[in-house]
Amino acid sequence: MKLQLGIAVTHLLARKRQTLVSLSGIVLGTAFFLAVSALMQGSQADFIKRLVDNSPHITVYDEYRGADVQPAELEWPSAAVQIRNIKPQTEVRGIRGHQQKLAFIESLPGLRASPALVGSVVLTFAGRVEGISLTGIVPASMRRVSTIEEKIVAGSLEALDANPNGIVVGVALVNKFRLAMGRNVTVATSDGVVRSMKIVGIFRTGNSAVDETQTYASLKRVQSLLDRPNRINRFVLQLDDPYSARSVAARIEQRVGYKSVSWLEASEDIMSLLTVRNIIMYSVVAAILVVAAFGIYNTISTIVMEKTRDIAIMKSMGFHAGDIRVIFVGEGLMLGLLGSTLGLALGALLMLVLGHVEIRVPSLGDPTHLPVYFGASQFLVAFGFAMASAIVAAWLPARKAGRVHPVDILRGSM
Amino acid sequence: MSALLRAESLVRTLPLTVPVTLVHDISLEIERGEFVVIMGPSGSGKSSLLYLLGLLDRPTSGRLWLDGLDTAGFDEDALADVRLSRLGFVFQFHFLLAEFTVLDNVMLPMRRLGRLGGEAMRERALGLLGGLGLADQAGKRPDQLSGGQRQRVAVARALANDPLVILADEPTGNLDSSSSANVRQILRDLASKQGKTIIAVTHDANFASAADRCIGLVDGRVSPGWVPPGLPR
Numbered sequence: 265m266k267l268q269l270g271i272a273v274t275h276l277l278a279r280k281r282q283t284l285v286s287l288s289g290i291v292l293g294t295a296f297f298l299a300v301s302a303l304m305q306g307s308q309a310d311f312i313k314r315l316v317d318n319s320p321h322i323t324v325y326d327e328y329r330g331a332d333v334q335p336a337e338l339e340w341p342s343a344a345v346q347i348r349n350i351k352p353q354t355e356v357r358g359i360r361g362h363q364q365k366l367a368f369i370e371s372l373p374g375l376r377a378s379p380a381l382v383g384s385v386v387l388t389f390a391g392r393v394e395g396i397s398l399t400g401i402v403p404a405s406m407r408r409v410s411t412i413e414e415k416i417v418a419g420s421l422e423a424l425d426a427n428p429n430g431i432v433v434g435v436a437l438v439n440k441f442r443l444a445m446g447r448n449v450t451v452a453t454s455d456g457v458v459r460s461m462k463i464v465g466i467f468r469t470g471n472s473a474v475d476e477t478q479t480y481a482s483l484k485r486v487q488s489l490l491d492r493p494n495r496i497n498r499f500v501l502q503l504d505d506p507y508s509a510r511s512v513a514a515r516i517e518q519r520v521g522y523k524s525v526s527w528l529e530a531s532e533d534i535m536s537l538l539t540v541r542n543i544i545m546y547s548v549v550a551a552i553l554v555v556a557a558f559g560i561y562n563t564i565s566t567i568v569m570e571k572t573r574d575i576a577i578m579k580s581m582g583f584h585a586g587d588i589r590v591i592f593v594g595e596g597l598m599l600g601l602l603g604s605t606l607g608l609a610l611g612a613l614l615m616l617v618l619g620h621v622e623i624r625v626p627s628l629g630d631p632t633h634l635p636v637y638f639g640a641s642q643f644l645v646a647f648g649f650a651m652a653s654a655i656v657a658a659w660l661p662a663r664k665a666g667r668v669h670p671v672d673i674l675r676g677s678m
Numbered sequence: 679m680s681a682l683l684r685a686e687s688l689v690r691t692l693p694l695t696v697p698v699t700l701v702h703d704i705s706l707e708i709e710r711g712e713f714v715v716i717m718g719p720s721g722s723g724k725s726s727l728l729y730l731l732g733l734l735d736r737p738t739s740g741r742l743w744l745d746g747l748d749t750a751g752f753d754e755d756a757l758a759d760v761r762l763s764r765l766g767f768v769f770q771f772h773f774l775l776a777e778f779t780v781l782d783n784v785m786l787p788m789r790r791l792g793r794l795g796g797e798a799m800r801e802r803a804l805g806l807l808g809g810l811g812l813a814d815q816a817g818k819r820p821d822q823l824s825g826g827q828r829q830r831v832a833v834a835r836a837l838a839n840d841p842l843v844i845l846a847d848e849p850t851g852n853l854d855s856s857s858s859a860n861v862r863q864i865l866r867d868l869a870s871k872q873g874k875t876i877i878a879v880t881h882d883a884n885f886a887s888a889a890d891r892c893i894g895l896v897d898g899r900v901s902p903g904w905v906p907p908g909l910p911r
Contacts, residue, residue: 274778578786581790582791
């Protein structure tokens with residue numbers, strides 16, 4: 265093996281310029297592969313983080329999935345029972361026995377839960393009318409399960425405890441209605457209850473739909489406003505590990521009976537979009553490396569062609585076809601190893617530079633950095649892919665070299 | 679005692695659209711230490727016969743024994759191993775590897791065989807080069823040598839693994855007369871003094887005069903009449 269690799273090194277060193285060109289192809293290919301995939305991974309992680317942060321990891325609704333099971337279906341489970349025109353029973357809305365259910369959910373490890381009552385109300389101010397969603401919360405408990413507190417730009421969530429008539433609104437609504445801290449707005453429910461509430465807090469999430477239509481008030485106030493004393497219709501959950509949301513939601517739904525929706529389920533369209541984006545991204549960066557692999561293929565094919573006589577003489581003196589293949593695959597391996605190592609270093613440098621690029625989103629005041637994901641897995645994938653393409657690129661000419669028949673060459677040269 | 683090399687009805691046909699028969703039913707025996715020259719006009723199949731005897735090519739039919747081994751059942755790798763340890767080749771063109779020094783070229787078959795340690799290989803290679811008057815050329819590259827010197831390096835390389843047989847294809851075809859005489863004398867001495875079997879293909883009657891036996895070849899068949907008069911038959 266040492267002999268074959270020694271010959272391989274000699275071949276590469278004898279053509280320094282060509283070796284350098286194909287080496288730089290692999291270096292650049294690996295570096296771009298690494299930098300682009302780190303950027304894509306980073307932006308995906310950033311995107312998911314925003315998605316996860318801005319919505320509850322799991323929401324338990326006062327609804328059921330699917331229709332109720334009818335007695336006839338229970339009686340004859342294997343029969344072809346079909347019952348038409350079922351009208352659902354009228355139920356008191358809200359989660360029944362919510363104290364016990366909340367206690368159960370909170371007993372699960374790795375999560376925090378908070379009760380909420382969500383209703384639709386109409387907000388009136390200075391002749392303007394807007395339908396909004398009013399969420400009754402317990403501020404002390406809510407701040408443990410959502411990032412809303414971080415988004416407050418004026419006032420505070422706790423002011424809802426101090427002022428039972430307080431309401432926290434989004435910045436888009438403030439702009440639309442030309443509101444300000446301390447102003448009174450009129451809130452009307454569909455049952456005709458009208459109450460004046462005072463703005464004690466303003467938040468900005470950056471999502472205009474949320475900033476315009478979401479409002480918060482204290483749970484007790486919303487219960488009395490909607491005439492649903494002591495009722496709640498949501499549990500909002502936050503998990504230590506957002507990616508376990510699906511299984512935790514399934515467990516809660518199985519036990520509690522109410523529909524439990526994880527953020528993964530709620531954003532399935534976006535998640536599948538991310539998958540598509542990843543496929544596109546990996547095809548593009550893989551193409552860069554495939555092009556680089558052509559450089560290696562070209563170099564080694566040229567060497568094989570130039571060295572046909574040497575191959576013939578080595579085979580005639582007793583080298584096996586396998587020895588010859590080892591020489592040329594070894595050349596590809598060395599180019600790949602050196603190229604991808606240098607490429608990883610260059611890629612890491614590129615990632616550092618990209619990570620320092622500042623971007624300013626017009627709607628968000630503070631500048632942010634390009635999200636770059638520094639993960640060992642990225643380096644491994646880039647290295648693995650570069651090596652694999654180098655080996656494949658070397659294998660093809662190496663196989664051809666192994667097949668050289670000394671007599672054909674000797675006869676030709678006479 | 680059986681011959682070192684015994685061929686029986688060797689035939690080699692190229693499977694072209696119109697098949698061409700290069701070697702026609704040749705049987706021969708060559709003894710240990712014999713210096714045999716194959717002569718014949720261009721296209722007579724003498725190189726093809728040499729490739730068959732050197733296990734570089736397989737006969738279409740017929741059998742070949744080398745040192746008591748029946749080579750018929752051998753696969754490519756097994757044939758390569760026989761070539762590595764028992765045969766040495768010298769061609770018309772020296773076929774030295776240009777990127778390697780003279781010493782490395784001579785050591786190449788030894789390193790592939792791996793029978794000797796690094797220092798022993800070096801000593802043996804230097805010894806072989808010294809015996810051929812090339813002791814001071816060991817560190818040079820092939821393109822720094824004259825044609826005659828290169829051919830002597832090729833002989834040293836052929837001797838690297840102490841083979842039983844040296845096969846030479848027009849070894850003096852590219853050399854001037856003094857270099858030719860030198861190479862001829864070297865091969866003659868290898869046969870006489872070291873008991874190597876030499877099989878050489880040549881056009882050169884002067885070269886052939888050093889041989890123990892000449893085999894004439896015309897159109898792939900043995901033709902004793904083709905051997906110029908005065909040469910050993």
